[in-house]
Amino acid sequence: MDSPKRTWTKAILWQVMGLLTMMLVGFFFTGSVMVGGAMALVNAVIGLTVYILFERTWNKINWGRIPLESNK
Template sequence: METRRRSIVKAVIWNVLGLVSMTLVGLIATGSVKAGGMMALVNTGIGFTVYLFYERVWAKISWGRSHV
């Protein structure tokens, strides 16, 4: 089973990567760093929360794991 700390660290790293990429997409789409940054922050907040719950649910599911 995965620890809560590991799940949180994974979620933070994943969301930092998402924040950077979404900022670039927002900048390209709008031409504005401010608008792109705001889009990225909202997306990161939602994504972090959903990902964290998603990881915790899957940590409790034993299907597909090898117990060798």
């Protein structure tokens, strides 16, 4: 299970990559840095929130996990 700190770190790094990508896509489709940036920011906030909820929910589900072998 990931610690909350690890989950947050992964989520923030993922969102930074997504923010940059979305800014480029927004700029490409609108021709505006401001509109592309606003689209990216809204997307990042929503995406970060959903990702954290998704990760924390899956950490509570044991289905499909392979138990670690103990060092004996």
